[in-house]
Amino acid sequence: MLSTFNLMLLIIMVMAAIGTVISRSLLKSAISLALVSAILAVLMFELASPLSGVFELSICTGLITVIFLSTIGLTSPKDAGEQEELTKKRWKRYRYLPVIVTAVALLYFWFIKIPMDFTLPAKEAAGSDVRNVLWNLRQIDLVGQITIILTGAFGVIILFRELTKHE
Amino acid sequence: MNNSMWTMFLNLSLFSILLGVCGLYCILVTRNLFRILIGLELITKGITLLLIAAGYITGHTATAQALVITLIALEVVVIVVGGGIILSIYWNNKSMDVRNLRHLKG
Known part of the structure; x- marks a missing residue:
């Protein structure tokens, strides 16, 4: 089944x-x-x-x-x-x-x-707990995620600022 | 790793490849910027399935999940920024056709 x-x-x-x-x-x-x-x-x-x-x-x-x-x-x-x-x-x-x-x-x-x-x-x-892996073994991933999210946020802000100026 | 695990991984990897083929075909054939983003998303889905299957058969599901969560965060940012750029292009050119993007040519 x-x-x-x-x-x-x-x-x-x-x-x-x-x-x-x-x-x-x-x-x-x-x-x-x-x-x-x-x-x-x-x-x-x-x-x-x-x-x-x-x-x-x-x-x-x-x-x-x-x-x-x-x-x-x-x-x-x-x-x-x-x-x-x-x-x-x-x-x-x-x-x-x-x-x-x-x-x-x-x-x-x-x-x-x-x-x-x-x-x-x-x-x-x-396997070990995913929280344990994410917070203890792969902390560099978290730094990467934070950087990427901030980059995305700033990118969108800049894009919309440019569009507002253009209009 | 026993035989049934390996069989399951091979079967799942076939479907992961098929998702990748769909995404690649979409990127190669389309002229719409938005569909290129959709094709990219389909390829990412295929890779996600492969990662999860690999984590399952090796017994390292936690590591695979950590990687997939990072991949999902990355995917969202790519979609948001890509969508913003596509909207900006659309408002400037009134078109989402890649053939109309010739301002940087020459």
């Missing part, structure tokens, strides 16, 4: 990723991307990584989708004629993606002969 469930989740995730790429509307793309993130979060819970699953669900599925939707909301859509012209050209460029994805999957199974077993092994992965 678990095996079928895992396989279904993984297939839905790849299908949502294909939908994200070939979808005509940016809004639908952003929502499909949120679905990919949500499924990834479920997989993280199953792979004994609940804390990163929570982060994935709250930040990637929630915050990033909100950022994407806000950004799309600040731009105006194309007019109907232009949109129709683009739709015709779009399909020509994106029609190869499902074929490429299927070919890569088949080649992978052909070269690496692995059985189709998606059942998680019974062994519960042992």
Whole structure:
């Protein structure tokens, strides 16, 4: 039962990723991307990584989708004629993606002969507490995270200041 | 590492590669700046899945989670700053098409 469930989740995730790429509307793309993130979060819970699953669900599925939707909301859509012209050209460029994805999957199974077993092994992965690792062993990661977040914050402030001046 | 663990890792790495392929195709084919950001995000999802699977089979889930949390923080900042730059480009050019970005050419 678990095996079928895992396989279904993984297939839905790849299908949502294909939908994200070939979808005509940016809004639908952003929502499909949120679905990919949500499924990834479920997989993280199953792979004994609940804390990163929570982060994935709250930040990637929630915050990033909100950022994407806000950004799309600040731009105006194309007019109907232009949109129709683009739709015709779009399909020509994106029609190869499902074929490429299927070919890569088949080649992978052909070269690496692995059985189709998606059942998680019974062994519960042992390891130290993630808080212990993050605060004691990988403190430099925290310094990096703080630097990156501050860089992002200052970057956004500078960008919006430039835009206000421009207006 | 036993055989079933290795099988599971190989299966999960296939799906991680497929996510990466989708993201790479999106970046290569699209002309919309916003879709480039979405492609980048898809590649990051693939890498996240691979990290978590590797952490699970080696038993170092805590280290893998710490790395994934750092990756997520990095991802958010890239999206926020990238989105800001794309909006700025859109307000200046009234277009998100990469072919219209020729102001720095020459």
